[in-house]
Amino acid sequence: MSGIFLKISALFLLLIVAAGVDCPVWALTPEEIMPTPALEARAGALEKELRCPVCQNQSIHDSEAVLARDLRQVVRSKIRDGETDGQIKAWLVERYGTFVLMAPPMQAVTLPLWLCPVAFLAIAGIVGAAFFRRRRQV
Amino acid sequence: MSTRLRFATYALPLVAFAFLAALFAWRLGLAERGMTPDLLPSPLIGRTVPTFDLETIEEGKRLTSQDLKGKVSLVVFFASWCPECQIEHPQLIELGKRSDMTLYGMAYKDPSQKMAQWLAQRGNPYVAVGQDTGRRVAMDFGVYAVPESYLIDKTGTIRLKHTGALTADFIDGELLPLVAELNR
Amino acid sequence: MTAGLGQIFLVVGCFAALTQAIVCFVGAGRHSDRLMRLGRRAAIAQVAGFSAAFAALIYAYIVSDFRLLNVALNSHTDKPLLYKISGVWGNHEGSMLLWLLILALFGAFTALRKAKDMPEELRARAIGVQGLLAFGFALYELAVSNPFLALDQAPPNGRGLNPILQDPGLALHPPLLYLGYVGCSMPFSFAVASLIEGRKDCAWVTASRRSLRAAWTFLTLGVVMGSLWAYTTLGWGGWWAWDPVENASLLPWLAATALLHIAFVAEKREIMKGLAVFLAILTFSLSLMGTFLVRSGALSSVHSFATDPTRGTFVLAVMALATGGALALFAWRAPMLTNSQDTPSFELLSRETMMLVACLALALALGNVALGTLYPLAIEAFQLGRVTVGPPYFNLVFVPPILAMAAIMGPGAMLAWGRGGAIILLPKFRFASVVGMFVALALWAIEGSQAFVTILAMGLAAWLFAGCLVDAAERIQLGKVHLVESLRKIPQMSRTRAALLLAHSGLAVMIVGVAGSAAWSTDEVKRLQTGETAVMAGYRVTLKSVGENLKGPNYSYTRGVFELTHEDGDEPQLALAPELRFYDSPPMALAHAAIHTRWLTNLYLVLAAKNEGENSEGQNLSHKGYVVHLYRHPLTPLIFAGGFMMTAGGIVSSTRRGNKKKKH
Numbered sequence: 005m006s007g008i009f010l011k012i013s014a015l016f017l018l019l020i021v022a023a024g025v026d027c028p029v030w031a032l033t034p035e036e037i038m039p040t041p042a043l044e045a046r047a048g049a050l051e052k053e054l055r056c057p058v059c060q061n062q063s064i065h066d067s068e069a070v071l072a073r074d075l076r077q078v079v080r081s082k083i084r085d086g087e088t089d090g091q092i093k094a095w096l097v098e099r100y101g102t103f104v105l106m107a108p109p110m111q112a113v114t115l116p117l118w119l120c121p122v123a124f125l126a127i128a129g130i131v132g133a134a135f136f137r138r139r140r141q142v
Numbered sequence: 143m144s145t146r147l148r149f150a151t152y153a154l155p156l157v158a159f160a161f162l163a164a165l166f167a168w169r170l171g172l173a174e175r176g177m178t179p180d181l182l183p184s185p186l187i188g189r190t191v192p193t194f195d196l197e198t199i200e201e202g203k204r205l206t207s208q209d210l211k212g213k214v215s216l217v218v219f220f221a222s223w224c225p226e227c228q229i230e231h232p233q234l235i236e237l238g239k240r241s242d243m244t245l246y247g248m249a250y251k252d253p254s255q256k257m258a259q260w261l262a263q264r265g266n267p268y269v270a271v272g273q274d275t276g277r278r279v280a281m282d283f284g285v286y287a288v289p290e291s292y293l294i295d296k297t298g299t300i301r302l303k304h305t306g307a308l309t310a311d312f313i314d315g316e317l318l319p320l321v322a323e324l325n326r
Numbered sequence: 327m328t329a330g331l332g333q334i335f336l337v338v339g340c341f342a343a344l345t346q347a348i349v350c351f352v353g354a355g356r357h358s359d360r361l362m363r364l365g366r367r368a369a370i371a372q373v374a375g376f377s378a379a380f381a382a383l384i385y386a387y388i389v390s391d392f393r394l395l396n397v398a399l400n401s402h403t404d405k406p407l408l409y410k411i412s413g414v415w416g417n418h419e420g421s422m423l424l425w426l427l428i429l430a431l432f433g434a435f436t437a438l439r440k441a442k443d444m445p446e447e448l449r450a451r452a453i454g455v456q457g458l459l460a461f462g463f464a465l466y467e468l469a470v471s472n473p474f475l476a477l478d479q480a481p482p483n484g485r486g487l488n489p490i491l492q493d494p495g496l497a498l499h500p501p502l503l504y505l506g507y508v509g510c511s512m513p514f515s516f517a518v519a520s521l522i523e524g525r526k527d528c529a530w531v532t533a534s535r536r537s538l539r540a541a542w543t544f545l546t547l548g549v550v551m552g553s554l555w556a557y558t559t560l561g562w563g564g565w566w567a568w569d570p571v572e573n574a575s576l577l578p579w580l581a582a583t584a585l586l587h588i589a590f591v592a593e594k595r596e597i598m599k600g601l602a603v604f605l606a607i608l609t610f611s612l613s614l615m616g617t618f619l620v621r622s623g624a625l626s627s628v629h630s631f632a633t634d635p636t637r638g639t640f641v642l643a644v645m646a647l648a649t650g651g652a653l654a655l656f657a658w659r660a661p662m663l664t665n666s667q668d669t670p671s672f673e674l675l676s677r678e679t680m681m682l683v684a685c686l687a688l689a690l691a692l693g694n695v696a697l698g699t700l701y702p703l704a705i706e707a708f709q710l711g712r713v714t715v716g717p718p719y720f721n722l723v724f725v726p727p728i729l730a731m732a733a734i735m736g737p738g739a740m741l742a743w744g745r746g747g748a749i750i751l752l753p754k755f756r757f758a759s760v761v762g763m764f765v766a767l768a769l770w771a772i773e774g775s776q777a778f779v780t781i782l783a784m785g786l787a788a789w790l791f792a793g794c795l796v797d798a799a800e801r802i803q804l805g806k807v808h809l810v811e812s813l814r815k816i817p818q819m820s821r822t823r824a825a826l827l828l829a830h831s832g833l834a835v836m837i838v839g840v841a842g843s844a845a846w847s848t849d850e851v852k853r854l855q856t857g858e859t860a861v862m863a864g865y866r867v868t869l870k871s872v873g874e875n876l877k878g879p880n881y882s883y884t885r886g887v888f889e890l891t892h893e894d895g896d897e898p899q900l901a902l903a904p905e906l907r908f909y910d911s912p913p914m915a916l917a918h919a920a921i922h923t924r925w926l927t928n929l930y931l932v933l934a935a936k937n938e939g940e941n942s943e944g945q946n947l948s949h950k951g952y953v954v955h956l957y958r959h960p961l962t963p964l965i966f967a968g969g970f971m972m973t974a975g976g977i978v979s980s981t982r983r984g985n986k987k988k989k990h
Contacts, residue, residue, distance in 0.1 A: 037851060037852070037853055037953070041850070044850075044851065048849065048851075053718075055714060055716065057182060057286035058286055058287065062567070063716075066562045066564070070251065070277075071285075071286055074276075074277050074281060075281070078278075078281065097185070098185065099185065099186070099281060099282060099283070099284040100182065100185070100284050100286065101182060101183060101184070101185045101284075101712060102712075102713070103182050103712050103713075103714055106714075106716035106717065106718055113705060113710050113713060114701075114713055116701070117697065117698070117701050117713075117715065117719070120693075120694075120697050121690075121693075121694050121697070121723050124689075124690055124693045124694065124697075125690060128686040128687075128689060128690055131686065132682060132683060132686050135598070135601075135682055136674070136679065136682075148661055149657075149661055152600075152656065152657045152660050152661050153657040155604065155607075155608075155653050155656065155657070156650065156653040156654055156656070156657050159611075159649055159650060159653050160650070162700075163642065163645070163646045163649075163650065165700075165703065165704055165707050166618065166622075166624060166638075166642050166703075167639075167642060168707040169624045169703050169706060169707045170622060170624060170635045170638045170639055170642065171635075172706065172707065172709075173622075173624065173635040173638070174635040174636075182712055183712050
């Protein structure tokens with residue numbers, strides 16, 4: 005049963021210690037802020053689409069792990085160098101696998117994920133119709 | 143709707159649940175064998191080691207990806223502040239004595255002096271320890287936790303990755319057999 | 327000593343649960359009043375045993391008895407008393423004990439009630455099922471998650487509780503949620519008892535109605551409070567992350583909501599009885615599944631307890647027996663629950679249809695969330711690699727069914743049983759439609775077609791809310807009689823109807839909040855040094871002063887005092903003081919946002935990091951200062967207000983006395 009017991013990666017990964025747990029929080033450091041608000045918005049948006057491999061249900065934008073900060077710096081310097089979102093994502097996937105993408109890509113292995121909701125809808129329709137037909141005719 | 147079909151419909155939830163329970167049991171079985179959900183499969187297995195050229199924790203020396211070629215090497219990302227690294231260190235000392243593999247270390251978020259001190263106190267199994275300032279090399283390797291170990295063959299291809307402290311099971315069961323194979 | 331006593335009480339409770347089960351089933355089978363009464367007494371013994379065990383654990387935490395392994399791992403003498411106590415359920419073993427206690431409490435409550443509205447055998451068998459459940463989990467607790475394990479030597483101090491959990495809201499959160507989850511065991515037990523007896527009526531619904539409504543209310547409140555806590559405390563401005571464990575709390579809620587409504591239909595109209603039974607089984611099974619997922623290590627989550635596959639296997643076994651057994655019974659007996667010849671029929675356009683369609687919409691939402699949550703597990707089980715499913719997917723598959731449900735809720739409440747073709751002529755229908763369309767069109771004009779989902783959501787929410795308002799106005803005869811008369815009619819309104827109006831309008835309010843905050847939230851980040859001013863989100867933000875290394879109760883913190891002046895100058899100046907808190911045991915840091923609410927908009931100011939000119943690796947950093955985020959969250963307070971309104975609806979529905987059958 006769940007309470008919402010948040011264990012930040014530090015506690016959960018006691019066995020496999022993620023870097024920097026004993027250091028102060030470094031979310032966005034002053035270093036990282038982009039020169040223009042538009043670039044900052046783009047960086048933020050891209051970061052929200054990328055999963056932190058350490059705090060595995062947070063994006064690198066929200067996560068406070070050191071790896072998340074490192075990856076944010078990489079993303080931001082690549083944006084400054086003019087790379088596209090696709091290129092940046094490919095760089096990350098090359099090193100961390102498709103796990104690092106928040107939205108599962110359209111691959112064979114994720115196809116059921118996209119097809120099942122449709123199937124559920126069809127089943128719901130059939131069930132509803134069956135219920136309706138079974139009622140006694142007035 | 144025929145009676146049989148109706149009865150079958152009522153049994154569907156039970157069947158679906160049976161599948162789900164089997165799925166959970168299977169997943170638990172995997173977890174008991176050490177494959178917990180937080181471990182990520184590495185996309186670098188079977189690929190060439192990332193190119194790097196780093197200072198080491200010793201003055202004046204360098205460690206490059208070229209140094210890994212021609213021998214079976216174990217590259218270990220670790221840090222002095224990491225308790226798991228302390229736990230696995232004795233195993234690494236033993237591995238360092240072997241002639242069929244060479245150990246290289248990578249300091250992860252750890253100043254050179256601190257690292258050198260730590261190794262001086264506990265023994266140094268590493269031929270060289272790279273100082274990965276900025277952790278770019280770690281990112282190229284796909285490191286997401288410490289300690290992490292990578293086994294690299296003579297051609298410079300990554301063959302095995304282990305996240306977390308090296309265990310006797312892993313060393314005897316997977317690492318050493320593969321090292322023997324790679325040395326043939 | 328505490329360890330020994332606690333253990334004994336736990337065993338007493340376990341034994342009482344088994345006795346309860348056996349005696350109740352035998353007693354019901356033999357129609358023996360004596361045995362059934364004995365079974366009820368066993369239920370009291372069970373609750374006494376678990377209460378005493380729980381009290382022993384609380385005592386151990388209060389006095390910091392570190393000889394108990396559980397206390398040593400999770401507590402610390404520095405912790406304030408409130409959090410020492412809440413630490414009892416801040417870990418796996420203690421929370422499981424609380425789980426057990428609540429299971430026992432619900433059983434005892436059912437055992438002690440006057441049985442006017444339920445046949446004795448049914449009640450006995452239901453308590454029997456409850457006893458079996460308790461026995462299974464008590465065994466689990468004793469065998470692999472015993473909170474009373476003792477160390478040979480007590481360490482000087484404990485390891486401390488996660489600092490994030492040291493928050494008053496969060497101290498309450500688990501008990502509330504557990505009351506919700508475990509409360510769903512009562513409808514489950516009654517439904518199973520009804521299946522065992524081969525009953526064709528809905529006595530089980532009547533018998534468990536109170537428990538179900540109470541459980542639903544607690545569950546709603548628990549989820550909302552968890553979300554509110556995340557928003558106010560975690561400093562990232564989010565309130566729902568689609569984390570697997572969060573989803574594990576949402577799934578039973580969705581099922582319980584469907585159950586609440588279909589059980590109502592089944593009781594009133596004697597149709598959909600099989601569906602109601604199935605939903606009762608499903609709801610508690612989802613609670614069990616949630617327990618399994620959180621404690622077994624089958625899923626990775628920020629929320630999970632320390633993972634342990636052995637524990638997981640045990641929970642899975644209990645779950646397999648409970649759910650599997652119930653579903654097997656269902657497969658065998660439910661076909662008999664067909665409608666009798668006297669069942670009134672219903673047209674396509676009727677309340678029954680609307681309730682069914684709404685239930686199907688909830689089922690779709692439930693199925694999709696369950697799919698997204700369990701899919702990674704399935705992929706890993708088949709060793710096809712690693713897939714993760716994140717918020718973009720969940721938002722995509724959750725929102726449409728919920729919006730469909732919102733669209734149906736309005737007409738559903740307005741239609742009559744059986745037939746309702748004339749609904750279009752009803753004044754309240756027309757009024758609500760006009761309001762809904764007006765809102766949608768106005769938004770379309772302002773935002774344009776790309777905000778399609780927002781427009782749809784707002785229009786539907788407005789429709790729903792307006793419909794509830796007019797319905798309420800009609801019932802208190804607003805405008806037709808004197809205002810005072812109307813006001814006096816409010817408490818006289820049928821409880822069910824009042825609950826409906828509160829809960830449905832609460833959902834409408836929540837939808838407005840979610841849609842608004844999703845569509846119009848902004849986030850700006852700047853770097854400031856003391857004395858500097860920056861323009862963010864239409865405000866001139868000045869960092870007046872920073873206090874560092876300040877001492878809190880069990881943390882040290884950095885506090886920034888900011889002054890915010892709106893650029894247009896038409897608002898009073900704001901002083902906000904967000905903090906960055908550093909905890910000791912275990913070492914951790916948390917950003918504590920300063921939130922200011924003005925006219926349904928939240929300003930959310932976060933002090934994210936400080937920079938001393940050199941990082942920990944000795945590198946020089948060129949920019950000094952503090953990183954400051956200013957989020958603007960319009961309509962976000964409505965998310966939580968709506969949640970509280972729904973809870974209020976649940977409370978009203980639970981306070982109904984007796985079993986008056988009113989026509990509405």
